[in-house]
Amino acid sequence: MDGYINEVVNDKINAIKNKNNVYELGRVLQIHDYILEVSGLENAAFFERVFIGNKAEGYINRIGRKSLTVVLVKKSSPVFVGDEVAASGEMFCAYYSANSIGHIVDIFAEDKLCNQFFSGREKINIETPPLPIMDRTRVHRPLYTGISSIDLLYPIGRGQRQLIIGDKKTGKTQIALDTIVNQRGEDVLCIYIAIGKSKKEVKEVYSELFRYGAMEYTIILAAFQDECAPVLLNTPQAGISIAEKYMLQGRDVLVIIDDLKKHADNYREISLLSGKAPGRDAYPSDIFFTHASMLEKGCQHKNGGSITILPIVEIKNGDITDYISTNIISITDGQIVLSAKNYERGQKPATDFGLSVSRLGGAVQTADLRKLGSIVRRELLFYLETSVVFELANMDGMGNELRDKMSRGKEILARMNQYRFEARTPQEVVKLFEELAEMRQ
Amino acid sequence: MRLGKIISVSNLRVDILLENRKIDIRNIVYAERDGRRDYFEVAQIDGSIALAIPFGSVNGLKKGLDVYLHEGGLQMEYSDRILGRVFNAFGGPIDGLTLQSSCTKNIYNKSLTLSEIEIAGDILHTGIKALDFFAPMQKGFKMGLLGGAGVGKTVLIKELINNVYKGFGSNSVFIGIGERSREGKELYDEMLESNLLDKLAIAFGQMGESPMARSRVVYSGLTLAEYLRDEKKQDVLLFIDNMYRMIQSNSEISAELGHMLVDNGYSTTLLSDVSEVEERINSTENGSVTSFQAIYIPADDLADAAVNALLSHLDGQVVLDRKIAEKGLYPAIDVFHTKSRLVTPEKIGKRHYGLVNEVIRYLAQYQELEKIVAVLGIEDLSEENYNIFYRSRKLRNYFTQPMFVTEQFTGLAGQFVEISAVLDDVEAILSGKYDAEDESTFSYVGAINHG
Missing domain, CATH: 3.40.50.300 (P-loop containing nucleotide triphosphate hydrolases)
Known part of the structure; x- marks a missing residue:
């Protein structure tokens, strides 16, 4: 069985070799948008750059048993079935x-x-x-x-x-x-x-x-x-x-x-x-x-x-x-x-x-941003979560501590507002939020 | 030994026309070009054609290249020299140090027989309040840590390494599957800096690596753990982050082999792949293997087929939830889906068991009350519901915890909490002892110390 397959394969290879040089040349069999099915190109490598005349350029995306798949990256004029495909001998690259x-x-x-x-x-x-x-x-x-x-x-x-x-x-x-x-x-x-x-x-x-x-x-x-x-x-x-x-x-x-x-x-x-x-x-x-x-x-x-x-x-x-x-x-x-x-x-x-x-x-x-950041984040998340639960509840029913926390959270949120291309330096950020964090102590 | 020639190449598959049929599934073969070798693993044999999966990139491969057999297959070091070292999926050291190999073993070991498996074990404390309370562990357990993207699985795994591995005094194995390389390197650095590396063996197949590396690293890692269990006769801790990625890489391979994909594109062999791995993670009379397995939940879908295939092998699960993480409550544990086989009155005692049930009842009621309060306000609640509402919020806050591994992020010192303290505290909150306290004082603390 093995011997027979080898024989068939070798015969086929020799037949193709004698006909024309398909090791470097192939022909377009099928066209699906930018994906081509190509016969021949028996010596091509996976991901090798190929040219279809001067009409299109692509690379090999699959080497099948009978044919291979080429995907196009450039196409200047229509590609037709039967067009010649040439391997470049180098890998596709940018x-x-x-x-x-x-x-x-x-x-x-x-x-x-x-x-x-x-x-x-x-x-x-x-x-x-x-x-x-x-x-x-x-x-x-x-x-x-x-x-x-x-x-x-x-x-x-x-x-x-x-x-x-x-x-x-x-x-x-x-x-x-x-x-x-x-x-x-x-x-x-x-x-x-x-x-x-x-x-x-x-x-x-x-x-x-x-x-x-x-x-x-x-x-x-x-x-x-x-x-x-x-x-x-x-x-x-x-x-x-x-x-x-x-x-x-x-x-x-x-x-x-x-x-x-x-x-x-x-x-x-x-x-x-x-x-x-x-x-x-x-x-x-x-x-x-x-x-x-x-x-x-x-x-x-x-x-x-x-x-x-x-x-x-x-x-x-x-x-x-x-x-x-x-x-x-x-x-x-x-x-x-x-x-x-x-x-x-x-x-x-x-x-x-x-x-x-x-x-x-x-x-x-940096140490100052880190310290400030963890306080501000905790305060802000607490405010956002609590304000959802108590959305309609009466603020007066809250304890003093909670009320203070809520108004501080609101202020933090307001100060986060910043428009496009209005960069703040780390020093400005620290200054802006430091006093809010201090109010807490 | 020459086996045959390459006859087709695609992204994750190479077909080889065989001249020599003495070849089996999972044999390793290679092709040579420009002085380097490309390795493949045989996955399927159709008559005289073998389908093989490449270990790396196939760019530049051609038809007609000769293929040879790599004798011995995939081998992993099987000696004391694994300790303190980092390996890739294929058994090679990747920490830049040399390895004088003394003994190696094929990574595809057989699973254990029914008679070899040992199921008894002592209780194991993690020092994390929510875990010890809702999902207590014992030696030899498999605990799953489940969560969607970015809800804190990796932090939890690192905290467990910190709390359990440091206190355990035994050798451990860490398997990184398809996770961030940055975190892998950080783990290595941290272990090195705190002089803990000498008891740890690591295997990495991270997310930037080929599907083959991510799919096989778990076998390499398990070989390390089996050495410690079977040859050193030790109790082993096994940390796996992340089990889901193994299944994911298998489905990448499966799709290229042309298999019919099931359920959201998982490989046809999903269940047998999982069983093959999980059945190797067990305790024997030689030693126990206690594993913590992080499991990613794709698209936040807890009903996902891969997640459920893994869950059926676990003794317990901790589920992390995005809605809770969103509120800034970490660890973001969903108590309704977090469970352990150990939560029975016989195993953990009537008191602990009763408290777990009571807390879950409170929190379930709280979910309902939250909706009512948002519309009607708190004033309209009955006294009983009023108490449940505020005590539940305290309980919810109480189960947050400052972690050792996030100190630099939160600015809070990590806390290891004994389970006895947790039970006392929970009992006190439920009894109304702290009704007058502000709920925020329960957030991110260890045990409560209110005099």
């Missing part, structure tokens, strides 16, 4: 140029504003091996956002992954922008990764950052919804790989991913189109791993560099318990939850104090 700092670019290092490639392009591996556990050290240096509810209550440290989650139009991107602007003079390279955002939105982000002088140290890495879906899938990974390159040189990098829900939806699309079995909510089974392997690159490296990641997730009706959200919450080191209800009440930023968490907490704060 490109990056140090000159792209200050610009809107894509993963091919093309300037999206003038559609030209940057000079000095270098290859960036999209998939890099996980960072060894022993190369990490404790996250302890603060990264100030300039927003008092974050810096005081749910602080972010360099190397931390902090999720920003909330409904549409609750100010998620704004928190990211405030944070980038606040890095001025801090020697932090910022990478804003836009996935599936409209071109208008990305241009607005660019002009805001430009206006506040933040583009000098920021790269906007964008993949728009009208590009091939595999580009959207690979863009955040490529962005993190760029950050990793800088971190390994000892630099601090801040990465914003706006947003991961769109990324998950794109991956679902590709996965279902390629005929993979759907898992929970029809997402591919490895959706958690896809996000985890990416966000796990965020860390404080022992060489002194760090990657701080602020992924953004959009939810519906304030429900943070859906599949993708809980997945990401269980990866990140905490979350800032924004509530539409608070937003409508005029609370800016619309932080939901009960649901927001920082798992690193005081470890990334």
Whole structure:
């Protein structure tokens, strides 16, 4: 039996070899949007870059027994069945140029504003091996956002992954922008990764950052919804790989991913189109791993560099318990939850104090912020919880102590209000809340 | 020994055309290219084609590469040299130190027979009020710590390591499955700094690693625990964070093998996978294995098939709830779902048993009253309900506790509380002794000391 199979296989191989050089050339068999079924290319490697004439570019996503699957990342004119597919002999990768700092670019290092490639392009591996556990050290240096509810209550440290989650139009991107602007003079390279955002939105982000002088140290890495879906899938990974390159040189990098829900939806699309079995909510089974392997690159490296990641997730009706959200919450080191209800009440930023968490907490704060933060947080949470239970109860029926606590809580909440691009320094935050904490003693 | 050639490659699966059929499921094979080896585990054999799961990335693999057998399969160190060390899922040390191996063992050990299993054990205190009160433990127990994302499972596991491992004086094993690498490194650093590492063996397959690593690390870790139990004849503490991630990685693998997925995408072999692992975690006459297993609840769905598959093996469960965490009450324990096989009048005594029932009755009533008070105010409550309302709030606050491992976050010193003090305090609150006290004085304290 074995001998017979070998014979059949060898005959077949020889027949193909003699006909034409299919080891390096293949032909398109089927086309499903940006996913191609290709015959031939017997010598191609998994994830190798391929070209379909000068019409399209893609990479090999599956090597089957009889044919292989190619997903396209670029398509300039229609691809037809029977078109020739050529292997390039190199792995698919992203490109990056140090000159792209200050610009809107894509993963091919093309300037999206003038559609030209940057000079000095270098290859960036999209998939890099996980960072060894022993190369990490404790996250302890603060990264100030300039927003008092974050810096005081749910602080972010360099190397931390902090999720920003909330409904549409609750100010998620704004928190990211405030944070980038606040890095001025801090020697932090910022990478804003836009996935599936409209071109208008990305241009607005660019002009805001430009206006506040933040583009000098920021790269906007964008993949728009009208590009091939595999580009959207690979863009955040490529962005993190760029950050990793800088971190390994000892630099601090801040990465914003706006947003991961769109990324998950794109991956679902590709996965279902390629005929993979759907898992929970029809997402591919490895959706958690896809996000985890990416966000796990965020860390404080022992060489002194760090990657701080602020992924953004959009939810519906304030429900943070859906599949993708809980997945990401269980990866990140905490979350800032924004509530539409608070937003409508005029609370800016619309932080939901009960649901927001920082798992690193005081470890990334200075001693005075840490001490003040734990008091203020306790007081505020007590006020919010109690005011719900006693919503309609008569305040006079409360003891004096309780009444004082309630009015203090109300004042804390009021002082958390802060408008966009009105950064407060840590000293200002301490000053603002210190007297409230003192009133307690 | 050459086995055959690769004939297809996808993300998590490599098909091998066999020339030599002397191969079994769970054999380890490898291919060589550019001087490095890619390892695979055989998962399925269809006639002359073997389906194998890669240990790492498949980028760059080609059709036609030769595949060889890795003799011995997956091996884990099986000697005293495991103590103080950190291993990956495949048995290699990852703490940067060298390992002079003296004896190794295949990680796929058989489970215990009925006659080998020992079920008796002494009561074990954790010093955490809510755990000792609602879900008391004994040696040899399997305690599940369940919760959705970000409600405090990992903090609880770390507090248990702090309270139980430090007081236990015996060797322990920590298995990190699919959790944050940052936390893994912090655990290592903390143990090293407080000179506790020499009694601990660690195995990590964290969330950034391949599905194969996350799926198999539990077997590697159990081999460590079995060495301590069977060869050193010790009582072993086993901490697993997080069991759910093993099932999750199995479903990633299963989907790629083309198996029919069940119930929210879990692998077809969900129940047998869980049994295979859980049946190895048991006590024998040589020594006991007491395990704390964190279990993630996906999408806050307590009815999830994977969670329930695990629960059927446990002796007790502590459920953490988002609604309670939202109110700033930590540990955020949902008392209605937290239970232990030990809560019977024979095992913990009539007094403790009676108090547990009474507290649950109060808190159940409180939930109803909370809705009434929000609408009608407190004045309209009967005297009995008025007392239940305020005493329940005190009880609720009393079961919060400052933890040793969160001192830097809360600014409060950790507290270890004896169960006798908890019973006295609960009895006093229920009897109305503290009715005049402000409820906030019960929050984040150890035992009550009101003179």
